[in-house]
Amino acid sequence: MIRIENLTKSFGEQEVLRGVSLQVNSGEFVALVGMSGSGKSLLLRHLVRLMRPDSGRVLVDGRDVGKMPRYELEALRSRVGYVFQSGALFDSINVFDNVAFPLREKTRLSETVIRQKVMEELDQVGLKDVEHKYPAELSGGMLKRVALARTLVRAPEIILFDEPTTGLDPIVVNSILNLFDSVHKRLKLTGILVSHEIPEIFGIVQKIAMLHEGVIAAVETPENIHHSQNPVIAQFVAGKPDGPIRYR
Ligand SMILES: Nc1ncnc2c1ncn2[C@@H]1O[C@H](COP(=O)(O)OP(=O)(O)O)[C@@H](O)[C@H]1O
Numbered sequence: 001m002i003r004i005e006n007l008t009k010s011f012g013e014q015e016v017l018r019g020v021s022l023q024v025n026s027g028e029f030v031a032l033v034g035m036s037g038s039g040k041s042l043l044l045r046h047l048v049r050l051m052r053p054d055s056g057r058v059l060v061d062g063r064d065v066g067k068m069p070r071y072e073l074e075a076l077r078s079r080v081g082y083v084f085q086s087g088a089l090f091d092s093i094n095v096f097d098n099v100a101f102p103l104r105e106k107t108r109l110s111e112t113v114i115r116q117k118v119m120e121e122l123d124q125v126g127l128k129d130v131e132h133k134y135p136a137e138l139s140g141g142m143l144k145r146v147a148l149a150r151t152l153v154r155a156p157e158i159i160l161f162d163e164p165t166t167g168l169d170p171i172v173v174n175s176i177l178n179l180f181d182s183v184h185k186r187l188k189l190t191g192i193l194v195s196h197e198i199p200e201i202f203g204i205v206q207k208i209a210m211l212h213e214g215v216i217a218a219v220e221t222p223e224n225i226h227h228s229q230n231p232v233i234a235q236f237v238a239g240k241p242d243g244p245i246r247y248r
């Protein structure tokens with residue numbers, strides 16, 4: 001379980017996070033939505049201590065991430081799969097080597113076992129006969145699948161997706177979201193998915209949390225979100241220009 005308690009973070013005069021609290025139960029998939037620049041990526045970075053808060057804390061399974069000794073932090077990071085917005089594959093090595101990279105780097109598995117795991121993972125994300133290709137030879141959707149395979153190959157228990165479908169066409173978006181859904185159900189992962197794919201994400205998450213003006217302004221279930229009384233949620237879901245959300 002992930003528990004974020006009253007997290008604050010400022011940069012100079014700019015207060016980005018002003019007391020964020022959010023709980024993600026084990027096995028739950030939560031969508032984190034909010035305006036661009038609201039601090040979604042920043043919040044995710046705190047979960048694996050790539051960023052430290054000014055105040056507040058993050059607990060993972062009851063342990064304070066900010067107070068973990070180095071070895072415990074490393075153990076936590078190995079349990080967390082982080083899929084960055086860019087996908088960031090290595091351009092100069094092929095798909096196989098990209099997916100094998102975390103295993104070669106962080107484990108002592110034999111090449112035979114690595115080969116088996118990599119091929120299995122590529123198969124799971126629906127990629128066949130691409131292991132010898134280079135990133136430049138793949139489409140946007142395929143690159144996202146490779147990035148997902150590379151994250152899953154280490155069998156994470158917690159997965160953080162930061163806008164994994166931004167910039168893809170609608171059909172590919174749906175195929176990637178379906179893939180997340182099946183991965184989530186198969187592996188019973190706990191996850192946070194930052195996404196602008198509304199309403200598509202509503203079908204694959206248990207809760208939607210909206211980050212607005214530095215706090216979680218609302219947490220709703222997908223069933224309730226369309227009837228939300230919260231004006232921030234209502235405006236965001238409807239994509240209306242007028243309301244409490246102001247463009248700066
Ligand atoms: N390391 C940093 N140094 C200074 N400002 C930062 C840093 N990280 C994030 N910010 C600022 O925090 C705000 C939120 O950024 P971000 O989390 O990337 O937003 P989002 O992911 O919701 O679009 C932005 O104004 C950004 O400039």
Ligand SMILES: [Mg+2]
Nearest residue numbers: 040041042162
């Ligand atoms: Mg971001």
